[in-house]
Amino acid sequence: MSNPSEYSRPIIGITCGDLNGIGLELVIKTVSNTRLLELCTPIVFASNKAINFYRKSVTESNFNFQNIKDFSRINAKQVNIFNCWEDEVPINPGQLSDVAGKFAVLSLTTAVQALKEGHIHGLVTAPIHKKNTQGDAFPFTGHTPYLKSAFDSGEVLMLMVASNMRVAVLTEHVPVSAIAPLVTKQHILTKLKLLEESMRRDFGIDKPKLAVLGLNPHAGDDGLIGNEEETIIKPAIKEFKQQGNSIVQGPFSADAFFARGYHERYDAVLAMYHDQGLIPFKSLAHGEGVNFTAGLPAVRTSPDHGTAFDIAGKNKADESSMFSAIFTCIDIIRQRGEYAENRRNPMKKITNRLLANAVDEKIDLEPEG
The missing domain is CATH 3.40.718.10 (Isopropylmalate Dehydrogenase)
Incomplete structure (x- = not known):
């Protein structure tokens, strides 16, 4: 896979979150926006059956996608659904269930494996609920400690990001x-x-x-x-x-x-x-906050809210924070690419800084005469 700094449209993995929460509604609303495909190639880790369940409730969405089972078939011009399971999974919006938690974890672990193997450049996680995910198979209180363990990171930092x-x-x-x-x-x-x-x-x-x-x-x-x-x-x-x-x-x-x-x-x-x-x-943060896990070798962001069971399945979820999470993920991927390039070529960084200062100070860089 191309280096993210050289990849004009990074491949962004998106997990489904709790199947009975607002995660998939947010995903559908967000990736339905055609502007997103100009900036990245989204891959949603779920199943086409789960997607179609929530697609019916998001009536204003013009959502098209293709199903894939391996990463060699990614379509850069379309939303991709990576089928993590084929099971008939009961979906009951607004209800806390062990089944919904089980498949939320499956989506997450599949996406993280893809991130570790370099099939995707960054990861955006939809909300999960600790009560139906934490257990013997997933002994973590949330995304951040799981990602720390998955990447064997010595320490990570929960960093909330907004424009202000x-x-x-x-x-x-x-x-x-x-x-x-x-x-x-x-x-x-x-x-x-x-x-x-x-x-x-x-x-x-x-x-x-x-x-x-x-x-x-x-x-x-x-x-x-x-x-x-x-x-x-x-x-x-x-x-x-x-x-x-x-x-x-x-x-x-x-x-x-x-x-x-x-x-x-x-x-x-x-x-x-x-x-x-x-x-x-x-x-x-006015509803546009993002949770970013600093200190990981890969980029992961998330909306700054939970599963919102009270409005799940009612087409009431606001996708602003999910949009911000995806945009922030893209921005950090590109910034890390620039940072790595500047470390390899310090003179490029100095030149860029001089050019930026010249613009700020309206300095004429043309030689005299």
Whole structure:
């Protein structure tokens, strides 16, 4: 397969998510947009029977596709459905069932294998439900820990991305009672390093400006409301400044930070736990947020919402976040290609930067005379 940086339209794999959730409705609405085929070649990992079930409810869709069972038959000008199963699977929109979870996992594991083998350039995952996927066969609390295991990555970072902000979390899907013991100096340093590397490799920001939130209300109030800021977070920030090339500031009080719009002053924010980062993110991302797994050797994105059983099968799901997830996946694939090329040819990066500065400053590059 071609290198993604040389591939004009990357091949993007899309999982179906929970069969009884809004995943396939979102997929159908998104890939029905002909603009998408100008940017990428989509492959949906599901079955034509499951696709046809939801196709009937998305009445305004002009959705055409071809079925494939091997990757040599990919049609770059059409939506491809990779049939992961031929079984007659009961689909009951809005209901939590073990069967729906089983085939959501099958879609995911098949797509990830294709990603590892290079058949697709990037992966977009539709929402799954932890209650019907986690078990002996799939002992993971969600996509991020599974992908970390599948790619044998030492550490990864859950990074929420929107046009106006990027928010990473130190701890992910853990009980609130378990958060504080996980807030360690080394853990913060590891996540900050991943965040810094992602800003450069995935978003093209050479010297990112990073913000770190405190753990406690008012960032501890100088030790009056918890001492983690003084004993752990501040020392971690100080050490990271000494070893990195980024601007890192904090710890900030989470409520004031977002309320005053400080997130717009930084390239990315590191929150201490899930809700501290995701509540303001989802409130401010205006339905177009994307979950990106930084630190993986491959690119994976996802909409920033869940299975939405309450509206499943009712043609009410908003595909904005799924669109954003696909576009973000494409952008990061291309940015990684440019990053790799610049590392191979540093002079090209310098030339591009000079040209960009010349445009910004309206410098005349033509020789005199």
